[in-house]
Amino acid sequence: MVESTLQRYALKDALWHYEHGLQVLAIQKAGEVTSEARYKQFVLDWLDLFVQPDGSIRTYRVDEYNLDQINAGRLIFNAFELTGEERYRKALGLLRQQLSTQPRNHSNGFWHKKIYPYQMWLDGIYMGQPFLAEYAQRFNELTTFEDISHQICLIEEHTRDSKTGLLYHAWDESRTQPWADPLTGHSPHFWGRAIGWYVMAIIDVLDQFPPEHARRLDLIAILNRVAGALMKVQNETTGLWYQILDLPDRAGNYLEASASAMFVYAFAKGTRKGYLAQDYLLSARRGYHGLLQNLIKVDSQGLLTLEGTCGGAGLGGEPYRDGSFEYYVSEKIIPNDPKGVGSFILAALEMENAGIQVRTG
Structure with missing residues (x-):
């Protein structure tokens, strides 16, 4: 899949955006596993399009306070380690500056974006916290891990459904959005990829978390709670997961690629790291x-194609996204969407590490 992706990817179309960041991060991880120099060079070439000599990042604006724009910054850590170039250190500092001043709700949770006041989305945990955890680990900001764990625990507290254990997509502390429940503030549905972002975030944050930190066990407990709920809604026939997780029989719902790949990645890596029981590796194998x-x-060109990825879904904005079932299943399904491809590559690397055959091409 990495080779197919590289043949399709035109650097002229690169964007400093979370989904491109995920896909390029997956290629970087493949380079680390295979020691393939072309993969490592591709990542450096990609970063050269954005990270300027003064450490600024082309098209990125701190004052938008958009967590989505942090995720691609994870690529910079490795580039700085490989090259030692000062522009990379400055760029990391620029992204850290955003998180230092990111608006917060009254519970001290990051707003998802400046344009979405008082809202926390599950997606945003992946967009910001793995970067922040790696920054804290590399630059010895040990007190930052308390804040990271707070973000992860806070959103679970306000989005977890007591009946199913699944997590609603988002939480509006102000309860002013039409999509927000007037009592709880959470959105109305369990969107697969939102939970996928969340469990991947926990798995990747734990890579950096100090082993002796008091909140580490809290994160592992959350991972187990959410993973247990996800296993219950895994499709028996295919091993995949639905776009809206708990409504498999509702007309319009479909088996969605990116969420399924994210769950495979989280289950396989969680098992390898000892956070999850071996049953989850069996679940990951079925999903893969x-x-x-x-x-x-x-x-027709012999390249691998990943079908079945929801192109994008959110809440609010213009035109207004109301969080209804009909909204989530109406979004376009995109072949080779980078959110699906990036997640699939990460999942495949974990499954290969577990000794399960990977198709390449």
Whole structure:
């Protein structure tokens, strides 16, 4: 899949954006596993399009306070380590500056974006916290880990459904958005990819978390709670997960690629790291085989294609996204969407590490 992605990816179309960041991060991880120099060079070439000599980042604006724009910054850590170039250190500092001044709600949780006041989205945990954790680890900001754990725990507290254990997509502390429950503030549905971002965030944050930190066990406990709920809604026939997780039989719902790949990645890596029981590796294997059998195709040029990824979903904005079931299933399904491809590559690397055969091409 990495080779197919590189053949399709045109650097002229690169964007400093979370989904491109995820896909390029997956290629970087593949380079680390395979020691393939072309993969490492691709990442450096990609960063050269954005990180300027003075450490500024082309198209990035701190004052937007958009957590989505932090995720691609994870690529800079490795580039700084490889090259020692000062521009990379400055760019990391620029992104850290945003998180230092990011607006927060009254519970001290990051706003998802400046344009979404008082709102926390599950997506935003992945967009900001793995970067912040790696920054804290590399630059010895040990007190920052308390804040990171607070963000992860706070959103679980306000989005977790007591009946299913699943997490609603978002929480509006102000309860002013039409999509927000007037009593709880949470949105109305369990969107697969939102929870996928969240469990990937916990898994990646734990890579950096000090082993002796008091909140580390809290994060592992959350991971186990959410993973247990996800296993209950895994499709028996295919091993995949639905766009809206708890409504498999509702007309319009479909088996969604990116969420399924994210869950495979989190389950496989969580098992490898000892956070999850071995049952979750079996679940990951079923999900991975489901992706290969149902959503991976070979196109006319012999390149691998990943079908079945929701192109994008959110809440609010213009036109207004109301968080309804009808809204989530109406978003376009995009082949080779970078959110799906990046997640699939990460999942495949974990499954290969577990000794499960990976299709390449």
